Amino acid sequence: MADWDIKKLRILRTLQELGTVTATAEALHMTPSAVSQQLTGLAKALGVTLLEAHGRRVRLTDAAHLVLRHADAVFAQLERADAELLGYLQGEAGQVRVGAFSTAIPALVVPAVQELRRTHPGLSVAVREAEAEAAYELLAEGSVDLALSLAAHAPTPRDPRFSQVSLLADPLDVALPAGHPLAAEPGLRLADLAGEPWIFGSSGPWSQITTTACESAGFVPEQAHAAADWSAIWAMVAAGMGVALVPRMAMAGGIGAFDRGARGERGGPGGSGGAGVALRVLHADQPRRHVVAAARRGSEGAPGLARVLAALRQAAAAQAQGDPTVQPS
Numbered sequence: 001m002a003d004w005d006i007k008k009l010r011i012l013r014t015l016q017e018l019g020t021v022t023a024t025a026e027a028l029h030m031t032p033s034a035v036s037q038q039l040t041g042l043a044k045a046l047g048v049t050l051l052e053a054h055g056r057r058v059r060l061t062d063a064a065h066l067v068l069r070h071a072d073a074v075f076a077q078l079e080r081a082d083a084e085l086l087g088y089l090q091g092e093a094g095q096v097r098v099g100a101f102s103t104a105i106p107a108l109v110v111p112a113v114q115e116l117r118r119t120h121p122g123l124s125v126a127v128r129e130a131e132a133e134a135a136y137e138l139l140a141e142g143s144v145d146l147a148l149s150l151a152a153h154a155p156t157p158r159d160p161r162f163s164q165v166s167l168l169a170d171p172l173d174v175a176l177p178a179g180h181p182l183a184a185e186p187g188l189r190l191a192d193l194a195g196e197p198w199i200f201g202s203s204g205p206w207s208q209i210t211t212t213a214c215e216s217a218g219f220v221p222e223q224a225h226a227a228a229d230w231s232a233i234w235a236m237v238a239a240g241m242g243v244a245l246v247p248r249m250a251m252a253g254g255i256g257a258f259d260r261g262a263r264g265e266r267g268g269p270g271g272s273g274g275a276g277v278a279l280r281v282l283h284a285d286q287p288r289r290h291v292v293a294a295a296r297r298g299s300e301g302a303p304g305l306a307r308v309l310a311a312l313r314q315a316a317a318a319q320a321q322g323d324p325t326v327q328p329s
Helices: 006-018 021-028 032-046 060-088 106-119 132-141 205-216 230-238 248-252 303-321
Strands: 049-055 057-060 094-100 125-127 146-150 162-177 196-201 223-227 244-247 275-278 286-294
Touching: 006 021, 006 032, 006 057, 006 060, 021 032, 032 303, 057 060, 060 286, 094 132, 094 303, 106 125, 106 230, 106 248, 106 286, 106 303, 125 303, 132 146, 132 162, 132 286, 146 303, 162 230, 162 248, 162 303, 196 205, 196 244, 205 244, 230 244, 230 303, 244 248, 286 303
Parallel strands: 094 125, 094 146, 196 223
Antiparallel strands: 049 057, 146 286, 162 244, 162 275, 162 286
């Protein structure tokens, strides 16, 4: 029988994910030579060739991909075993580590933690802010137990490493300077803003979400300013520097006082006394971003993790109930 060394299998899977021995070594805090030695030992133990030269790099052989298909099932079963053992030892107690992108923390994670502190005081939640895409990296490496991300930046639902749950369809509203000619336009559509200067991130999730929403409306947005911080975006809109899409959850986090569907001036960070912001709901073609939660496959049965996930779903449902344009998943 072949020797299926779990540690070495994890190294092989990390190599599959990252593509190079150097990146694998950095991610696992090993030296490249140690990674190579471990994989050579695994290949010898299994009796197959796992890597082959490909220019200056290496690539996985068909045998390596076969091994990893079975390894994914092994890892999921080990996660289930850990979850059952943790439930036996701690029940709904202990600590659950949650990685979440910035706007999800005040809108979903904080309400969930507050509820859990009331109903399950023995359960501790440690929160780590991470970009939507980076949250999955933290989950894969074991740095967090639960990741909140966006569906647009999540691995395919068929990815055997993760179990994913949809939480919320978060609407995107458009922020315009309060004195903008379209600020009070009835039935405002996203396409009406095709010729406007836009404010969004130069890269990352929000850049992609903004451009995708605009392209779906039939135009490519002209980026006048690049910013990822919502307070900075709000201040620039208030100063008349451009328009921006703003996720409803960001507003729930307290960027600025506003009235959903507002047409007049609204205050925001940096917008004191001068031009305010008109925040409009795009009823005709409401773009949305989809929020998901993910755990390592097999671990979702751990009592503490399951309880945190239930609290997050409750927080998402409460947000949807308080805002009829938000869709719970």
